[in-house]
Amino acid sequence: MDLKQKKQFYSLLNALREEVISDEQLAALEQLISNDTEAAREYVLFVKIWTDFQFFGAANAEFSETSADLGRYADFWEAMANYEKHAPELELPKEKPQRELIQKVIYPAPEKRKISRFGIVTLLNAAAVLLFFLILRVVPPSGGLEAAVLSDSLNAQWANRKGVFQKGDRLRTGNKMILDRGLVEIEFDGGARAVLEAPAEFKILAEDRIGLTYGKVYATVPEKAIGFSVYTPIAKIIDMGTEFGVEADLGGDTQLHVLEGRTALLVGRDDHTVNLEVGTGQARKISGHTQVVTEIPLHEHHFARAFDSTGNMVWRRQLSLDLADMVRNGDGLGTGSSHVRLNYLKGFTTDQRGGETLIAENYLPIEDHPFIDGIFIPNGRAVVSSRGDIFEDFVITSGVHCADLLANPPPDFFLVDDRQHTIRFNGQEYSDRGKSCIVMRHSNHGITFDLKAIRDHYNLRIDRFTSRVGLIELDNKRCNANFYVLVDGQLRYSLLGYNQKGVLNDVSVKLEDTDHFLTLATSENVDQIDYMANSTLYENWCIFAEPVLVLNRMDNMQY
Template sequence: MFNSKYEKKQFGLKVLKLLEGWAGRDEFEEVQDTLRESPEARALYKKYVNVYSTLKEINISSIPKIDDELAEKIIEAEKRAPAIRKCRQEKEKQGCLIEDVHYDIPKRQYSKSSVIAFVLSAAAMLAIVLILTFADRTNQSIRAAVVEDALNAQFSDSSVSFSSGDSIWANNKVSLSEGYIELKTPNDVLITVEAPAEFDLSKQSDLQLDYGRIYAKVGDQGIGFTVHTDNMRLIDLGTEFGVYKDKKGWTEAHMIKGKAAFISGNSWLKKAKRELTKGKALGISNANSDAVEINPDPEEFVRSINSKFKAVWRGQETLDLADMVGGGNGLGTGKYKSGIVTIKGEYSDDIKEFESVTTEYEDYLAVDSLPFIDGVFMPDGGRGPVKVSSQGHTFSGLPDTNVRYRVGVLNGAYHPRSGKVLPHVMTLQGVKQRYPETSAIYIHPEQGVTFDLEKIRGIVPNFRMSRFTAKFGLSDSIFNDAVFAEPEKWQDKSGFKSIVCDMQVLVDGKLRFEVNNQTPVDKPVDFDIRLNPKDRFLTICSFVPMGKGAGNAGLAMPLFVNPKLHLDSLK
């Protein structure tokens, strides 16, 4: 791939600039193209990164950037250097004779890259002096990162505030007292910080963490990104990782993906280097220079935030639809025993609004108060095709029903007071479906709810929803006399097949799954539905077809247990 030593040297300098955070977009793309095309370049790249990380291991400060004007001056100074004087030793034991020796200095051509390489290798002492003199002043003018998002962020200095698009400058200490902040460096490193935390970026590729929790997702351009504490350094080799540091000196590093060099010890004489790989975690205290293996906890760190939806994602692999019915974002922020009043198309956390029974019919109602709920409807096919989305999707496969339902779709397996039925936690096969251990949507027959998958995708960027899973069943708490103001006195619950309910799952108005004639004594049905990236609306509904149920539709208590959307990384 390399046709000359010059090309190889140029490639090495570009890699160094990338690692040091000096490279521009064009240089980054040139390195990327070279790596794609050349096995030789990829091998060299690995060597450069290993050398770079080894130098960082002994805590050598970064070499300051040398500009073109300085390079030209060095070349000219060398050309104009005076003749040297040569010392000649006589055979006899005589004193050293000094004589003038004139050398014709040929006009040689120097490339800028050769001069820079020469300075980097031969002028180390000069570099140290320059670092001590100028590094802080230079770095303070470097935009080390840009704020991507902030959620409930408060800072120790009340005069400080950051919002999306604001710059974080090098060597400026940031003390986050509450909330979360998400940063992105020019080198494609996404950093999420959780309060309380104090940190600063010395440049685009180095973060000093005094205390707190940070999570870093490092792109290809950011390889070599380093997190420092007072007792360890973690040098990235293409990873996702979390670092925690408390105020007493205990530090943890959790590797989520890829690998990194973990360098422990607060003295260069007592440093140890280990490789930290996916699924592993190390901890170290100030009192000990040796790191110890600890149990990894992938969900300890906030990986991304979304202030629009008030979402704090810690790496959960599913989103909870019941939580969204309760006004949440699928990550546990919803309220138990709250939901959607179907006849109004509105969210409510007043349980009394869910106690009445109605026979009123309304066409599809959009639920504007909940960001991830598209709308609610009554699945009565006796009136013709039923509208099941705000975009006009209809479904003609629904039966005629008597449109008699308890008003609302609830977050939780909780039955409100209604008629002679007392408020209670419902059961499936005799087991109480308690919140929050069990997630559930209670959706009494003749009701349906549609979720907006497009909006839900915005909660966790760079992930796709691959599946929808849940368990459908009818509560058998109706066989418990204690839940009735006037006990029903069931003689033989196994004989009560008259309490039946059907359910359907639709995607964009098309049937994907259904259950017919479910009863309280039947085993709940598990289902798993594949979702495509272009699927927009997910609908669930329950109903009792006309002629079924022998008038006992009011005792059917359908539950969708653990209704989850499963997340897969786009990469």
């Protein structure tokens, strides 16, 4: 809008507010809104101000705005105030003369009535009944605006009288939703994503707001949706780029747990509002009786962060898949067996092979596992995927292996020097009852995972691979090993000539959406001039501890 149009626009809004707008003026306002994007936005904001200040508390008594919200409208108020400073006085049309009945009565000409200037105080004190009919005239019907979509559900059962909600349904503002069982995921038009866990009662308040009467909600908010808010009966949580969980219980208390980023917590109203910043790793509880805010421990696994309705899976911690579980013929979510291992000639087996040495010269595809592409023995130039990716720079080794590839072995599984041993690093146990691990004992091991198959199956984005590599301390014998992490045959991480037992080294490899294969490998580090004198094949007990793929949602993935 140019300056002349803006003056006309604010004049028409003022006339609409004062209820003196004529049919011609109303038509002009509608034309401005229809033809000008800026005018449409200002009009929506104008209506939103009325609803926020006059009807928000009445229509949603359990949720309340705070005085902090007034700042959002500063630009609008300033524009309206500037208009009022220079606005011409409005004149009411003269009354038509009445028809003479018995005698002619001469009335004095009606005086021009001046309409008071528009101000904030006038707006706040405007009659509720008048506003109600005005809003009915200029905003959508009572069903509310479409502001979100129910993007997924898992075993959801609803208690709504008007029926159930299905995946893909558009959700309107103001409608009470009662979830008796299960989980639902809601994508807001503003860009935020929320997972709600039953029992829960909630309302969509806007494209960037949800009201939670009771229940649990976990919000994931990308940068474009910063400002997303969760309302409870006693508090408001404003996102500042975060992942956070909110629980409102039937006793009236509210809990906030911030897993990542920052939030602003607002409690109370008007002059008694408490405004706190709650950041990563912090949690607060707000009493429903006193509205006192207290610090509480963060419960990382208290909220359902995401779920997969096709596989009936729920993540209550960082989204990740355990590669050690896959080596146990599992799906990465803990379904594998400690009795299963990978043999370089037979693939998956439950047979326990002794310590004899064998040569495996070829890449062995693992066709009976959807996420493991194959296994191999590193030895100079080697094929590292079923696609034929080749890595040229493995150290030339004996080409032999004398143990199967296994993961999460039971406690006391290894017999060394007539003693049973459990894998431990700095007191932490790595076993089927401790933390996960892939054990590449006696070095010379290689395994390749199919990242694309994992993405396609779980409909999740793989952000990075993380692990901790080292040498297991079971005896005092010398050792010397190499560790490799490859992506599509290209080296992304290496630790060469490593000989320190009992210490773990952090590994983090960023993965792109187009990366197809991830390879983990170890080898002996030998001097080929005097191989037998330098080989530590039998002494290299290598480990990839806590090997996981860290996942994200599939939003905006591009191939």
